Amino acid sequence: MDSDKAKGLIFGLAIGDALGYPTEFMTLSRIKTDFGPAGITDFPKSPALFTDDTQMSIAVAEALIKAGDRDLESIMEAVKEEFVKWRRSPENNRAPGNTCLSGVAAMERGVHWAESGVADSKGCGSAMRVAPIGYFYQHDSDKLKQVARASGLCTHGHRTAVAASIGAAYLVKLALDGIEPDRMIPETLSFTAGISREFETALSKVSECLKWPNEENALKHLGEGWIAEEAVALALYCFLKYPGDYVKTVLRGANTNGDSDSVACIAGGISGAYLGVAAIPDRWINNIEKSSYLEELALQLASAKA
Numbered sequence: 001m002d003s004d005k006a007k008g009l010i011f012g013l014a015i016g017d018a019l020g021y022p023t024e025f026m027t028l029s030r031i032k033t034d035f036g037p038a039g040i041t042d043f044p045k046s047p048a049l050f051t052d053d054t055q056m057s058i059a060v061a062e063a064l065i066k067a068g069d070r071d072l073e074s075i076m077e078a079v080k081e082e083f084v085k086w087r088r089s090p091e092n093n094r095a096p097g098n099t100c101l102s103g104v105a106a107m108e109r110g111v112h113w114a115e116s117g118v119a120d121s122k123g124c125g126s127a128m129r130v131a132p133i134g135y136f137y138q139h140d141s142d143k144l145k146q147v148a149r150a151s152g153l154c155t156h157g158h159r160t161a162v163a164a165s166i167g168a169a170y171l172v173k174l175a176l177d178g179i180e181p182d183r184m185i186p187e188t189l190s191f192t193a194g195i196s197r198e199f200e201t202a203l204s205k206v207s208e209c210l211k212w213p214n215e216e217n218a219l220k221h222l223g224e225g226w227i228a229e230e231a232v233a234l235a236l237y238c239f240l241k242y243p244g245d246y247v248k249t250v251l252r253g254a255n256t257n258g259d260s261d262s263v264a265c266i267a268g269g270i271s272g273a274y275l276g277v278a279a280i281p282d283r284w285i286n287n288i289e290k291s292s293y294l295e296e297l298a299l300q301l302a303s304a305k306a
Contacts, residue, residue, distance in 0.1 A: 002302050002305065003298065003299055003302040004276045004277050004278065005135070005176055005272075005273055005276050005277075005302075006135060006298040006299065006301050006302040006305075007272075007276075007277035007295060007298040007299075008272035008273055008274075008275060008276040008277040008278075008279065008280065009131055009132070009135050009172065009269055009272045009273045009298065010057075010061070010132075010272075010294050010295075010297055010298040010301070011272060011277060011280050011284075011285055011288065011294060011295075011298070012246065012250075012268040012269050012270075012271055012272020012273065012277075012280060013053075013054060013057055013131050013265045013266070013268045013269035013272065014050045014054045014057075014265075014268075014288055014294055015048075015050075015250060015268055015280060015284045015285070015288055016249075016250040016253055016254070016261075016264035016265045016266075016267055016268025016269070016271075017050040017051050017053045017054045017261050017262075017264060017265035017268070018043060018048040018049060018050045018051075018054075018261075018288055018289075019040060019042075019043065019048075019250055019251065019253075019254040019261075019264050020250075020253060020254040020256075020259075020260035020261030020262070020263060020264035020265065021048075021049060021050065021051050021094070021260075021261045022035075022040060022044055023035075023039070023040050023254055023255065023256075023260040023261075024051075024095075024258075024259060024260050024261045024262075025258070026257075026260070027257050028216060028219075028255060028256060028257050031255055031260075039251070039254070039255035040251070040254050040255060041251060043284070043287055043288075046287040047287055047288065047289040047291075048284075048287055048288050048289060049094070049289050050094075050261075050265075050288070050289065051094045051095065051261050051265075052086075052092065052094050052095070052096040052097065052100070052125075053128040053129065053261055053262055053265040054265065055086055055089075055091070055092065055094070056083070056086060056100065056125075056128070056129040057128070057129045057130075057131055057132060057265075057269075058294075058297065059079070059082035059083055059085065059086045059129070060079065060082070060129050060130065060132045060133060060151060061132035061297055061301050062078075062082045062297070063075065063078035063079040063081070063082045064078075064132055064133070064136045064301065064304065065297075065300050065301055065304045066078045068136050068137075068147075068304060068305075069304070072146055072147065072150060075147055075150070076113045076150050076151070076154065079113070079150075079151055079154065080104075080107045080108075080113060080154070083100075083104040083107065083154075084104060084107070084108050086104070087101060087104045087105065087108070097123055097125040099117075099118045099121045099123050099125055099155055099156055100125045100155045102118055102155070103116050103117045103118060103154050103155030103156070104116075104154075104155065107154060113150060113153065113154040114150070114153060114154075116154050116155070117152075117153050117154055117155045117156050117157035118155065118156060118157055119157040119158070120157065120158055121155075121156045121157060121158055121161065122156060122158035122160040122161040122164075122198075122227050122228045122229070123156060123161065123226065123227060123228060124164070124225060124226060124227060124228045124230070124231035124232075124259060124262045125155060125156060126151070126152030126153075126155055126156040126161045126162070126164065126165045126228060127152065127161070127164040127165050127167070127168040127228045127231055127232050127262075127266065128168075128231065128262045128265055128266060129151070130148050130151060130152065130165050130168050130169040130172075131168070131169070131172050131266070131269035131270075131273070132301060133147050133148045133151060133169040133172075134148075134168070134169035134170060134171065134172025134173045134175075134176070134269075134273070135172055135173075135176065135273065135301065135305070136301065136304070136305055137169075137173070138172075138173045138176045138177070138305075141170075141173070141191070144166075144169055144170065144173060145166050145169075145170075145191070147169075148165045148166045148168075148169040148170075149162050149165065149166055151165065152164070152165030152166075153165075156228070158228075159195055159196045160196040160198045160199050160227075160228055160229050161228040162195060162196070163192045163195035163196035163198075163199035163200075163228075163229070164196075164199055164228030164229055164231070164232045165228070166191070166192050166195070167188050167191070167192045167199060167203070167232055168232050168235075168266055170187075170188055170191050170192070171184060171188055171232075171236060171270050172269055172270055172273045174187055174188070175270050175271075175273040175274035176273050176274075178274070181239070181240050181243040182240075184236065184240065185203055185204075185206060185207055185236070185240075188203060189203055189204070196229070198229050199228070199229045199232070201229075202222070202223075202229035202230060202232070202233040203229075203232070203233055203236065205221065205222060205233060206222065206233050206236050206237045206240065209221055209222060209237055210237065210240055210241065215241065215252065218237060219234065219237070219256050219257065220257065222234050222237055223258070224256070224257050224258025224259060225256065225258045225259035225260070225262055225263045226258055226259050231259060231262050231263055231266060232266060234253070234256060234263045234267075235253060235262075235263050235264075235265075235266035235267035235270065236267070236270070238250075238252040238253040238256075238263065238264070238267040239267050239270045239271050239274070242271075243271075243274065244275070245279075246268070246271045246272060246275050246279040246280050247279075247280075247281065249267050249268065249270075249271040250264045250267060250268045250271065251264075252267070253265075253266075253267040253268065
């Protein structure tokens with residue numbers, strides 16, 4: 001059922017985000033010192049909190065439910081409204097990115113979404129939130145590219161951030177399609193061709209690293225995820241190492257140097273879309289904050305899907 005994949009997507013990204021939240025900004029060696037030799041393996045507390053990554057993904061999903069079948073300007077007006085709600089929310093206290101805050105503030109002042117983004121920013125904040133776009137436009141690749149581009153551009157103006165937004169959304173679409181994992185990199189490179197050489201290089205490095213026996217060396221080679229191309233590359237590496245195992249995918253993402261929550265969030269969305277909600281442990285679904293709301297959001301997204 002499509003609702004199973006919708007729930008896999010929403011819970012998948014939120015749980016990955018929550019697992020990576022306690023380890024964000026930490027080196028892998030520090031994670032092992034604080035959480036044990038295996039690193040973080042479960043939520044440190046219940047309910048587990050997610051970050052701005054999931055909050056903004058929720059905002060995108062809510063916008064698509066309202067306007068996803070309409071024209072781009074209507075969709076982006078809905079995105080703007082939901083992002084402004086997020087910016088003003090008292091729950092927006094989980095180290096939100098300055099670029100996201102700046103772009104949303106500009107839109108709130110009346111700057112058009114095509115001009116509101118920080119021109120030279122290629123942080124991962126645009127790519128971390130696009131999973132619902134990949135889900136909603138699974139069967140309309142042109143609209144997927146159009147909306148993913150616009151939703152990223154409103155905060156992050158760098159062409160590499162744009163490519164990462166499109167690429168991250170498209171990876172969710174490919175996961176939903178059930179494409180063989182070894183085809184994901186070439187398919188994504190083809191879909192984003194000509195937008196950013198940096199993004200193409202980052203994804204090409206994933207193919208090389210998958211052959212390495214030492215996962216930690218591979219992660220170090222791919223970066224720390226603070227910038228868009230690295231975050232998507234690291235997330236894709238985590239998924240491609242364990243395409244049949246949601247738990248291993250998100251724990252690999254959470255146990256990384258740097259922006260662990262964004263890496264695990266993106267990876268969790270891809271894995272949840274690929275495997276469905278049944279692959280996610282019940283204890284994590286029950287112990288994530290706002291679990292009932294996340295389930296209802298997924299069902300509404302499935303119902304509204306193009």
